Every structure is written in structure tokens, then in C-alpha cells.
Amino acid sequence: MNPQLSPRNANYTIDARLDAAKHTITGSEVITWRNITSRTANDLQFHLYWNAWKHDRTTFMRERALGPAAPAQIPTTDADRSRIDLTSLRLTSPVAVDLTSQMHAIAPDDGNTEDETVMAVLLPQPIGPGGSVTIEAKWTAHIPRPVARTGVIGDYFFIVQWFPKLGVFQDDGWNCHQFHAHTEFFSDYGVYDVSLTVPQGWTVGATGVQRERRDNNDGSDRTTTHRYYQEDVHDFAWTTSPDYIERTARFDGRGAGVPGSNIVMLPPVDMRLLIQPEHAGQADRHFDATRAALKYYGEWFGAYPYGHITIVDPAYQSGAGGMEYPTLFTAGTRWLAPGRVTTPEGVTVHEAGHQFWYGIVGNNEFEDAWMDEGFNTFSTGRTIAQLYEPNYLAVRYFGGFIPWVFTDIALARETESNRLHPYRRDAKTDEQSTPTYKYYPPTSGSITYNKTALWLNTMERWLGWAALQRILSTYFERWKFKHPKPRDFFDVTTEVLGRNIGWYFDRVYRSSDVFDYGVQDLRSSPEHDQYRTIVVVRRYGEATFPIDLLVTFKDGERITESWDGRDRWKSYSYTRPSAALSAEVDPARVLLLDVNLTNNSRTLEPRGPAAATKWSLKWMVWLQDHLLSWAFFV
Amino acid sequence: MSAWVEGMRRVNRAPLILAGVWLTTVLVSLPLTLALRETLIQHLGASLAADRAAGGVDYDWMQEFSDVATGAAVTFKPTILGFGAVLDNLSAFLDDTRRPVAIVGFGSAYVALWIFLAGGILDRYARDRATRANGFFSACGVFFFRFVRLAAVQWMVYAFLFVWVHAWLFDRLYPRLIRDLTVERTAFFIRLALYVVFALVLAGFNLIFDYAKVRAVVEDRRSMLGAIVAAARFIGRNSAAAVTLYLLDAGLFVIVIGIYAAVAPGAGTTGAPMWIAFLIGQMYIVGRLWVKLVFWASETALFQERLAHAGYVARPEAHWPDSPAADAIV
Numbered sequence: 001m002n003p004q005l006s007p008r009n010a011n012y013t014i015d016a017r018l019d020a021a022k023h024t025i026t027g028s029e030v031i032t033w034r035n036i037t038s039r040t041a042n043d044l045q046f047h048l049y050w051n052a053w054k055h056d057r058t059t060f061m062r063e064r065a066l067g068p069a070a071p072a073q074i075p076t077t078d079a080d081r082s083r084i085d086l087t088s089l090r091l092t093s094p095v096a097v098d099l100t101s102q103m104h105a106i107a108p109d110d111g112n113t114e115d116e117t118v119m120a121v122l123l124p125q126p127i128g129p130g131g132s133v134t135i136e137a138k139w140t141a142h143i144p145r146p147v148a149r150t151g152v153i154g155d156y157f158f159i160v161q162w163f164p165k166l167g168v169f170q171d172d173g174w175n176c177h178q179f180h181a182h183t184e185f186f187s188d189y190g191v192y193d194v195s196l197t198v199p200q201g202w203t204v205g206a207t208g209v210q211r212e213r214r215d216n217n218d219g220s221d222r223t224t225t226h227r228y229y230q231e232d233v234h235d236f237a238w239t240t241s242p243d244y245i246e247r248t249a250r251f252d253g254r255g256a257g258v259p260g261s262n263i264v265m266l267p268p269v270d271m272r273l274l275i276q277p278e279h280a281g282q283a284d285r286h287f288d289a290t291r292a293a294l295k296y297y298g299e300w301f302g303a304y305p306y307g308h309i310t311i312v313d314p315a316y317q318s319g320a321g322g323m324e325y326p327t328l329f330t331a332g333t334r335w336l337a338p339g340r341v342t343t344p345e346g347v348t349v350h351e352a353g354h355q356f357w358y359g360i361v362g363n364n365e366f367e368d369a370w371m372d373e374g375f376n377t378f379s380t381g382r383t384i385a386q387l388y389e390p391n392y393l394a395v396r397y398f399g400g401f402i403p404w405v406f407t408d409i410a411l412a413r414e415t416e417s418n419r420l421h422p423y424r425r426d427a428k429t430d431e432q433s434t435p436t437y438k439y440y441p442p443t444s445g446s447i448t449y450n451k452t453a454l455w456l457n458t459m460e461r462w463l464g465w466a467a468l469q470r471i472l473s474t475y476f477e478r479w480k481f482k483h484p485k486p487r488d489f490f491d492v493t494t495e496v497l498g499r500n501i502g503w504y505f506d507r508v509y510r511s512s513d514v515f516d517y518g519v520q521d522l523r524s525s526p527e528h529d530q531y532r533t534i535v536v537v538r539r540y541g542e543a544t545f546p547i548d549l550l551v552t553f554k555d556g557e558r559i560t561e562s563w564d565g566r567d568r569w570k571s572y573s574y575t576r577p578s579a580a581l582s583a584e585v586d587p588a589r590v591l592l593l594d595v596n597l598t599n600n601s602r603t604l605e606p607r608g609p610a611a612a613t614k615w616s617l618k619w620m621v622w623l624q625d626h627l628l629s630w631a632f633f634v
Numbered sequence: 635m636s637a638w639v640e641g642m643r644r645v646n647r648a649p650l651i652l653a654g655v656w657l658t659t660v661l662v663s664l665p666l667t668l669a670l671r672e673t674l675i676q677h678l679g680a681s682l683a684a685d686r687a688a689g690g691v692d693y694d695w696m697q698e699f700s701d702v703a704t705g706a707a708v709t710f711k712p713t714i715l716g717f718g719a720v721l722d723n724l725s726a727f728l729d730d731t732r733r734p735v736a737i738v739g740f741g742s743a744y745v746a747l748w749i750f751l752a753g754g755i756l757d758r759y760a761r762d763r764a765t766r767a768n769g770f771f772s773a774c775g776v777f778f779f780r781f782v783r784l785a786a787v788q789w790m791v792y793a794f795l796f797v798w799v800h801a802w803l804f805d806r807l808y809p810r811l812i813r814d815l816t817v818e819r820t821a822f823f824i825r826l827a828l829y830v831v832f833a834l835v836l837a838g839f840n841l842i843f844d845y846a847k848v849r850a851v852v853e854d855r856r857s858m859l860g861a862i863v864a865a866a867r868f869i870g871r872n873s874a875a876a877v878t879l880y881l882l883d884a885g886l887f888v889i890v891i892g893i894y895a896a897v898a899p900g901a902g903t904t905g906a907p908m909w910i911a912f913l914i915g916q917m918y919i920v921g922r923l924w925v926k927l928v929f930w931a932s933e934t935a936l937f938q939e940r941l942a943h944a945g946y947v948a949r950p951e952a953h954w955p956d957s958p959a960a961d962a963i964v
Contacts (some may be wrong), residue, residue, distance in 0.1 A: 094665070154816040241814070278819050314817035335818040393693070395713055397725035398829070399804075401822045404721050406712050408901040410690045421697040522680075565737040582682055598698050601682035608681070610904040611688035612674035617908060618901075619710055621915035622719035623737070624659050628922050629727045630741040632840065633792055634748035 004479035005305060006189030006234040009034040010166050017197040017223075018159075018240065023143040023152050028094075029163055033188075034132045037171045041127040044135070045106070045176035046119045049161035050084040052179035053144050057114040059107070060148070063181035063441045075144055083152070086137060089121060093134035097124045109178045109437060113198055117179040118167070137164050146319035147336035149330070155202075156315035160237040160325060161185065168364075168483065177366040182444040184365035187234040189481055197225045198240045204228075205274045205310045207326050230306075232481060233326030234362050239312055244274040249287040251294045265299040267307060275313040278335050282344060286311050286331055288387075289345040291351035296383045300469055301356055301476040309355065311447065322347045324354030334396075338405050341394040342384055344419075351379040360480045368486055369436040370446075371379045374452020375472070381417025381453060389413070414592055418457050419609030423450035424595045427514045433486070455508040461590040463497070471496045495536040507543040508593065516541035517565065517585045518599035519549075524580040533580040538569040541595065548585040553578040560587075580604060637875070637939055641932020652753055655923050656916075658751070662744045664738065666706050673707050676698070691715075691901045704718050706736040717898040720891060728829050730800050731843045749785050750815045752930075753777025756851040759931040760938065760947045772952035773851070780850055784843065784858040791839050799835065803828045841880055842866050848934050854948035880935055883929045888904060890921040 016027035034589040036042050052060035053075045090099045105116040126531060127133055141162060144151040150160045153632045167176025168188050175186060198204055200215060200222040208230025216223045228238070251265040273286050290311055294304050310328040313559035314320035321332025329351035333344035353376045363371040384391070393409040396402060415421070426446035439447055460468045475484070475492040486509065494500045507513060521536040537549055549561040563570055563585075574580070584601035586594065594600065645652065677699050678684040686692035696712060703710060713722040726733070735739070745754065757773035758765050765773065808828055812821045845865035855861045869876045898918070899911035938944045 035653060154814050156816050276817070278817055316818040316821060317812070317815060335822065393712055395718065395722075397721045399729060399822075399825045401724075401818075401825065402721075404718050406715055406718055408715055409712050410691050411693075413695075415694050420694070421701075424698070425701060596675065596698065597694055598679070598681045598683045602680045603682050603685070604680070606673045606678075606680040606684055607688045607904070608678035608684040611678055611684040612671045614688060614902070614904045614908045615674055615710070616667050616671035617912045617915075618719075619670055619714050620663050621912070621919065622709070622714035623666060623740075624723065624915075624919045625665045625719055625922070626723045626726075626737065627659060627662060627732070627741060627744045628747050628919070628926070629723050631748055631926060632727075633788060634745055634752060 007036050008190050008232065009036045010188035010190040012163070012190060012192050012194070014163055014192070014194040014236070015172060016163070016194070018157065018199075020155070020157070021200050025141045025143060025159070025162065027141070027163060028136070028138045031135045031137070031166060032132060033135070033166055035129055035169060037169055037189065038129050039169075039171050039173065040129070040351060041123065041169055042423065043120050043122045044133070045167040045174040047083045047161070047165045047167060047176060048086065048117055048119050049179045050082040050141055051116040053081050053147050054083045054116065055081070055114070057112075058114045058117065059110055059115040060117070060181050062112070065520055066440070067181070067442045075147055080145035082142050082147075084141040084164070085140055086119065086139045088136070088138040089195045090136045091124065092136055093132070094433060095124060105176055107398045108176065109180070112178070115178050118176050119164070129594055139164055146317065149320050149323045151319070153315060153318050155243060155554045156241045156318050158239045158312070158314060158318055158320040158325070158330070163236075175364065177437060180366070180483050182439065182441045183369055183437040185235065186364040186366050186483075189232055189234050189361070189362065191231045192233060193227070193229050194236055194238070195225050195227045196238055196240070197223050199242070199506055202240045202242045203244040203246060204238060204272060205242045205244070205272070205312050205328060207233060207236045207328050209308055228300045230327060233359070235326050237325035237328055239274070241314070242314065243277060245277055247273040247275060247287075249273070251291045264293065266303050267305065269306070271306045271311060272308070273311045273313065276315055279333050281312050282333055282337060282597045285344055286313065286348055289348035290352045291503055292383055292387050293349045296386060297379060298352050298354045300379070301473050302360070302480065303598040304355055305360070309352070322351055324351045324358050326359050327355070329354060334403070336401065338403055340390075340392050340405055340407070341403065342388050342391045342614070343394075345388055346380065346384060349383050350376060353379050355384070356476065361476055361484060362482065363484050366437050367435040369448045370432055370452040371489065373449045375456065377418065377449045378455035378456040381413045381457070384417055384541065385413040387485070409469040414457060414589065417593060418453040419446070419450040421594065422446045423454060427451070431510060431512045432508065451508065451593070458590060458592045459504075461588070461592070466495060480539045496564055505601045507545070511543065512594045513542035515543045515545055515591055515593045516596050516598065516599070517547055517591070517594060519583045519585055520569065522580060522602040522604060523608070524604060527575065530575045530577055531579040533574040533576060535572045535580070535583045536569055537563060537572075537585050539565060539567065540599070545591050547586045547591060548588065549583060550584050551583045552581045554581045635882070637879055638932050638937035640666040643936065644762050644931040645877060645927045648758055648761070650926060651758055652920065655751065655755075655927070656920050658747050659744070659919060659923065662740055662747065666740055670707055670710060673703070678704070688904045689792050690903065691835050697858050706734050708734055709737065712874060716900050717895045720894060726728070728832070729804070730796055742913045750774050750845055752781055753851060755927065756847055756930055756934060757947065757949070759934045760848075760852045760945075762945055762950070765826055765951065767951050768954050773949075776949065777851060780856060780858055781847065784846060784850070784861065787858065787862065795836060795839070800832060803832055837880065841876060844933050844935065845869060845876070845927065848930070848937050851949070852934065852942055854949055868937065868941065872936070875936060875940070879932055883925065883932060886925045886928060887922075890918070890925055894918040894921070
């Protein structure tokens with residue numbers, strides 16, 4: 001065993017056998033769980049995630065139904081659905097008791113009696129603080145057609161959230177949420193020792209490293225058992241397919257492959273890439289992006305401690321792309337992937353980055369998904385900006401297959417990586433402090449990913465990167481291999497800054513108010529030998545933030561005012577030898593959460609008509625071309 | 635090949651026809667363009683965002699605008715830029731992407747104008763000599779209601795193709811064919827094959843309707859159903875020539891698209907670059923219109939080459955009597 005990094009209070013030894021023809025997994029597991037709280041546990045609660053797709057009345061399916069009319073990847077036939085049947089549950093320590101008959105489904109979040117994604121069982125004797133239990137479980141599971149990143153299509157199996165798994169026991173009891181449509185997972189750290197039996201000749205990728213590999217010749221059923229082992233992680237995922245091409249490379253800790261790198265102190269990481277044959281030419285792009293994440297996240301927040309990482313390029317239509325699991329993640333690319341566009345780099349950096357924000361810092365993704373997804377969206381944007389700018393907008397045509405790169409449109413980190421556009425649309429849909437699983441499902445992503453990235457990037461511009469980097473690295477160091485809550489991050493912020501910026505979190509975290517400052521009026525008129533200029537700035541949104549106002553005069557003079565931004569409006573007047581040219585609030589664009597940039601400025605020499613002429617002429621050519629499509633029918 | 639060359643010559647010998655259909659295209663697109671311009675002006679107001687939009691692309695502003703855009707303005711997206719505009723429309727055509735009602739309305743009006751002009755255009759190409767304005771519009775008037783009847787048949791056929799055949803191919807068959815595919819490239823080639831199937835069916839009917847118009851004009855046919863049957867008969871008996879000619883004409887379409895792909899201007903700035911970009915765009919539109927006219931002229935030439943002597947048109951040319959006012963002049 002390596003030096004212990006985490007509490008290791010939920011350890012799993014699993015033996016699973018895949019029947020690739022029948023799409024089933026038969027498994028058994030031994031769980032050793034230790035109560036690390038100050039509270040006595042009277043029962044155990046398990047996640048049975050795959051029951052989420054057992055029928056249409058589960059909480060997951062009901063929430064998905066709130067989304068698009070015909071969401072992709074929703075199982076619609078019995079063959080496509082899944083279930084996990086726990087056939088046996090026995091307590092072997094501290095006393096031997098068969099608990100199978102006592103198992104019952106509970107629905108702690110919504111009381112949905114038809115949801116069976118959480119199972120509870122009463123313990124024959126309470127487990128006090130520091131006490132341990134050992135449980136043996138056996139189950140069979142039917143693998144779904146791809147849904148929520150897991151399942152089978154063709155010979156491609158991606159198997160996640162697949163085994164009976166304990167919830168997290170905390171000082172306030174079990175935290176074991178049902179499977180929701182738009183939130184992810186929460187588990188304790190431990191050691192995973194997993195044996196996977198799959199058809200011979202198939203490639204396996206899994207959390208951890210392969211410790212053992214054994215061919216089994218059971219008559220016509222030729223299989224291989226792969227044993228994977230990993231310490232200090234909170235989940236285990238795996239994949240198998242006969243089609244993967246395997247590539248390996250190494251991150252040597254100096255940011256090899258990352259131009260301009262001068263980092264020498266990060267631990268090396270062996271990278272293993274399982275890539276689809278049609279993407280083989282993109283292997284180096286996957287490795288370079290993973291290196292970038294390991295280097296920059298390592299440099300900014302803290303080192304990646306595991307020494308190995310597996311990158312999985314998911315099969316077409318598997319729906320497994322862009323997802324994180326401990327020491328393994330799925331990227332996602334396309335057959336045609338132009339070089340000036342960040343596919344696959346964007347998703348690769350993001351999912352590799354989740355090793356830090358999710359894997360190492362293990363916040364509760366059911367309740368506070370913004371703490372991993374939001375932090376990671378911000379970090380991804382920052383990493384992409386280091387290496388992959390400029391990158392351009394690409395639109396896919398003809399059924400979404402053929403990309404066209406618009407080289408006129410370079411994507412900016414501040415707006416595109418942070419996804420300002422969808423945030424602007426959904427800004428008021430939920431307060432971020434609402435437990436994530438209670439967000440309105442269709443817009444939860446905007447509040448989870450985008451809003452957080454925008455308010456972190458705003459903090460970077462407001463407080464400076466040095467301060468924010470200290471906050472994030474302190475938070476990372478203090479909460480790695482633990483389960484931080486929002487307050488823990490806010491406390492670190494206060495500690496590092498030496499002042500409390502709770503008012504800011506009140507606005508961005510505890511409120512759904514939007515920021516919108518603008519220049520309402522700008523006038524400049526002759527007065528004696530001078531010009532009298534009046535500027536009125538206004539707060540259109542409910543949220544407040546201190547902002548600057550830049551007034552520019554025709555003679556080149558520039559005046560910057562600071563406004564606390566609290567009142568609804570404020571006027572400024574100047575008497576100058578020159579007339580004003582323009583006025584602009586937040587000229588440095590510190591407040592990235594501002595939902596209307598167009599009203600941020602006003603000029604006395606407007607170019608709106610000229611700009612509108614230019615763009616309407618471009619649109620006219622598009623329209624004429626479109627009309628010619630109609631002419632085909634004559 | 636001779637009909638193809640002859641078709642191009644006939645189009646080139648009647649530049650006013652080309653100018654007329656280009657002007658028609660401009661006029662139909664102008665009201666919506668002006669309306670969009672006004673909407674953009676209102677959205678930009680006196681903002682400095684206009685400076686950025688005038689000097690290049692302000693993608694942030696474009697997205698802000700798209701959040702509040704309604705009607706035809708919802709199509710104001712980066713995809714209007716350069717060759718992306720052509721891909722956007724071609725892709726929308728093949729994928730049957732719906733457009734806003736306002737655009738559909740103007741598209742329908744444009745079709746109606748083409749229906750009106752078609753008789754005059756084909757008459758001019760069939761005669762291959764100047765018919766002057768009165769002759770041209772007389773032919774337009776003579777054939778308008780016939781072509782409206784033909785259009786009713788066309789509408790039913792194309793509606794069937796797009797509503798039923800397209801939906802069956804791409805919404806039912808395609809998902810079934812790729813259901814268990816794990817290789818994107820294979821899925822693409824399956825879709826490509828379905829595009830080819832759909833395009834062939836579409837082109838087949840387009841060919842029949844083209845020759846129906848040609849026969850209606852050259853032979854002064856009144857029954858459009860009869861013209862369709864006669865067109866099918868002609869294509870059946872001259873299938874190699876008719877199909878080869880159609881492919882040659884389609885090749886011109888590809889060449890025009892290819893040239894525009896190479897020279898299509900990007901965002902640019904206001905002032906001279908803006909007008910140069912617009913000019914290039916109009917040259918492309920003229921090129922597309924020229925190709926469309928070559929389709930008709932070459933098909934007319936082929937028909938006349940095979941079934942009627944060159945220059946034969948059953949309908950006598952319109953001769954207008956002098957105005958009674960002419961007496962006063964004397």
C-alpha cells in the first residue's frame with residue numbers, strides 16, 4: 001500500500017463478469033466501511049443507480065421528461081432499459097447476518113415510491129463512531145443502451161455507476177440521494193480492488209492500474225480476467241471493447257509537450273489512451289491536452305498524485321463522452337476535427353481537470369455540483385487560453401458531420417469558455433445555493449457550470465490572479481480527499497484575502513439576481529468656452545458590484561470614475577475644453593456576469609448605422625442565396 | 635454537349651434576362667434586409683459595440699442580439715459569414731431545416747415571381763432572339779396561369795418529397811440504419827448515400843418539370859398534365875442526353891459554389907471593404923442565377939435539337955397594334 005492520502009473508509013473488492021452477448025453483469029463485492037463521523041449509524045444506505053432506467057416513472061426519467069421533447073439517449077424499450085437486482089446482502093462483520101430480506105427502497109429526495117435507486121437496510125446492531133462493518137453483496141445487472149454516459153452499443157461497453165455503492169454517512173446522517181437527471185455522484189474515498197472478466201482479446205480500461213491478467217478457458221467461453229487496483233479514490237469505472245487502439249505516453253512533470261513550460265517539480269504521470277480507430281490520428285492531441293491539464297492544474301492548484309491516468313475516446317453514439325471518473329476519463333472527438341478548433345482539446349482538458357475538482361477534492365455533486373463543474377469550467381477556460389488561443393468558432397453542417405471554421409470569430413475565454421451566452425439566457429432560473437438536484441433540470445447546467453466560471457473569472461479580474469490562485473490552491477490543499485461544503489470555500493476565501501467578501505457570494509451564490517450596468521445618458525454641450533458633459537450611469541439589474549466608468553473626450557483626455565454600484569443611478573458632470581466622445585461602464589470588463597454588454601457604453605459619434613449596413617448586406621447575400629434554394633422549385 | 639454550350643450562349647446573348655432576375659432577387663430580399671438593418675440599428679443604439687461590429691466581428695454582441703431577435707432576425711448568426719452562408723443554406727435544404735415564417739413568406743413570393751417570369755424567359759431562350767419587353771411580358775402573361783397550374787402539381791410532388799420521403803429517409807430510415815453504429819465515418823457515408831438518393835429523386839422530378847415548362851412554351855401547350863407526360867416521354871426517349879445535360883449543368887453549379895468558396899469575403903470592415911464584399915456576394919448570386927438560366931436554356935436547346943428545329947416556337951410572337959394615339963402623331 002502507498003502512503004494513505006484519504007480516510008479510506010469505504011473499500012470495495014469486486015468480482016464482476018460481463019456477458020457481452022446478453023448484456024449482463026454478474027457481480028459480487030465485499031465492502032468494508034468504517035464510520036468516521038461522530039454519529040452512530042443504525043442503518044446502511046446504498047445507491048443502485050442503474051434502476052434509474054428501469055421504467056419511465058423513476059425520478060431520473062421524470063426529470064428528463066422536463067427537458068427537450070425527445071431527448072436523446074432515453075431508453076424506450078425494455079431491451080434498452082436497465083436494472084440492478086441485488087440478490088444477496090450479508091453482514092459478515094461485526095456479526096454474520098443475512099440482510100437480504102430486509103432490503104427496501106427509499107426515496108429521500110422526493111418520496112417517489114417508484115424510484116428504486118436508493119436501498120436501505122437496518123443494521124442488527126448500531127455502528128458507533130470509529131466502528132466498522134463488512135458487507136457481502138451479490139447482484140446481476142442488465143446493461144442499458146447508452147444513457148447518462150453508461151451502457152452498451154455494438155461491442156463497446158462503458159460501465160459506470162454500476163455496482164451497489166454506499167452513500168456517505170455524515171454527522172447529520174446518510175447522504176444518499178436518488179439518481180437525478182442532471183446531477184452526479186458523491187461517495188467516500190477508499191481502496192478499490194476489482195476483477196473484471198470479459199471476452200478474450202478485448203481491451204479493458206479502468207480506474208487504477210492493472211495488477212493481474214488471467215486467461216480463462218472455460219470450454220467455448222473464452223474470457224480474460226483483468227484485476228485493477230486503486231487507492232484513495234471514490235469511484236470505479238471501466239470500459240471494454242475489441243476495437244480500441246491503445247497508445248501510451250508520459251507526462252514527465254516538466255510539462256513536456258507544452259510549449260514554454262518550465263515546471264520541474266510535478267510528479268510524472270503515465271498516460272494511457274484508448275482511442276477509436278477512426279480517431280487514431282488525433283492521439284497526440286489527446287495526450288497534449290491531458291499534459292496541459294496535469295501541468296497547469298498541478299501548477300495552479302496542486303499536484304496530481306496517482307502517477308497514471310487513462311484517457312478513453314468513446315465510441316460514436318455511446319454517449320459516454322466528456323465524463324470524469326477517478327484516474328480515468330472520457331474525452332470525445334469527431335471524425336473530422338479541424339486543427340484550429342478545440343475539439344478534442346476542450347473536453348480533454350476539462351475531464352482531465354476533473355481529476356482535481358471532483359476526484360481529489362470530493363465535494364457533494366448532488367448538492368453542490370458548481371463546486372466541481374463550475375471550478376473546473378473556469379480552470380478549463382484558463383488552461384485552454386494558455387495553449388490553444390486563438391481558436392475559432394466551428395459550425396457543423398449536413399447532419400452535424402461537416403465542420404466549417406469561421407476564422408473571423410476567435411473564441412474568447414471570458415465569454416465562450418465561461419459560456420456567458422447560455423448563462424445570460426438562464427441567469428434567473430435558480431439560486432445557486434439551491435441544492436443542485438433541485439435546480440430546474442433544463443437550465444441546471446447554466447447555473448452549475450457557467451455562472452460559477454463567470455463569477456470565478458470575475459474574481460480573477462477583480463482581485464487579481466495571484467489572489468485567486470492562492471485561494472484555490474489553499475482550498476485544494478486543505479480539502480483534498482475530503483468532502484468540502486460551500487462554506488468551506490468561502491471561509492478559505494476570507495482567510496486568504498484577509499477580508500470577508502461574503503457580500504459578493506450573497507449576490508452570485510445566494511441569489512438569482514443579475515448584474516446589468518449601463519450608460520443611460522451621455523450629453524456634451526458648449527458652455528461659454530468649454531463643454532459641459534453629463535453622464536448618467538444606471539444599475540438595471542438587481543445585483544450590485546463596484547464598477548468603473550471611463551469617460552473619453554474628443555481631445556483624447558480620459559477620466560476614470562469608481563462607483564460602488566449600489567444606487568440605481570448616478571450622474572457625473574464635467575466641464576472640459578473638449579466635448580465628450582464616449583462613456584463606458586466597466587471598461588476593463590471585470591464584471592463578466594453583466595448580462596447586457598451592449599448597453600455598457602454610449603458614444604456621441606455612434607457607428608450603429610454603418611455597422612448595421614455592413615451586417616445587413618452580409619445577411620442579404622445569405623438571404624439571396626436562401627431565395628435561390630426556393631427558386632429550385634420553379 | 636452542344637445543347638449545353640448552346641444553352642450558355644443563349645443565356646449570354648440575353649443579358650437583360652439575367653439582369654432582370656438578379657434585380658428581382660435584389661428587390662425581394664431588400665425589404666427584409668432593410669427591416670433587419672433597422673433592427674440592428676435599434677439594438678446597437680449609440681453603443682461602442684457598434685464600433686467593434688463595424689470594424690470586424692463582435693461575437694458577444696451577435697449573441698446578445700440573437701437572444702432578443704424575433705422573426706427573420708433570428709437567422710442573423712455567424713453562419714451568414716462568407717462561404718458559411720452557402721453551406722448553411724445547402725445544409726438546410728438537404729436537412730429540411732425550417733426557416734422563420736417571414737422568410738418563408740418572401741421565399742414564396744420569390745417563387746411566384748419566378749413562375750410569372752418563367753414563360754417570358756423560356757420564350758426568349760426558345761426564340762433565341764430579342765423579344766423586346768412587350769414580347770417578353772406577353773409570354774409571361776400567356777404562360778403564368780398555365781405555370782400556376784403546373785406549380786400546383788409541383789407543390790404536391792415537392793411537398794410529398796420533403797414532408798414524407800425526406801422524413802422517411804432521414805427521420806426513420808437513417809436512425810434505424812445507424813442505430814448500433816459505433817463509427818462516425820460509417821454513419822456519415824450512410825447519410826451521404828441517403829442525400830444522394832434524395833437528391834436523385836428530387837433531380838428526377840425537377841428534370842421532368844423543367845421539360846414540362848419547355849414543352850409548354852415551345853409547343854404552346856395548355857394542358858400542364860399533358861406537358862408533364864410529354865416531358866417524361868421526351869426524357870425517356872432521350873434519357874442519356876437529358877441526364878448528361880442535367881449533370882453538366884449541375885457541374886456548373888458546383889463550379890460557381892467552388893469559386894465562391896475560394897473568394898467569399900469574411901467580416902471585413904465598413905466603407906470600401908464592405909462594398910467590395912457585397913459586390914463579390916452579388917457576383918456569386920449572379921453566377922447562381924446564370925446557372926439556373928443555363929439549366930432552362932440548355933434544356934430548351936436540347937428539346938429543340940431533338941424534337942423541333944432550333945428556334946421553333948409554336949406560339950406566334952406577340953405583335954401589339956399601334957396605339958390609337960398614333961393617329962394624332964400623323
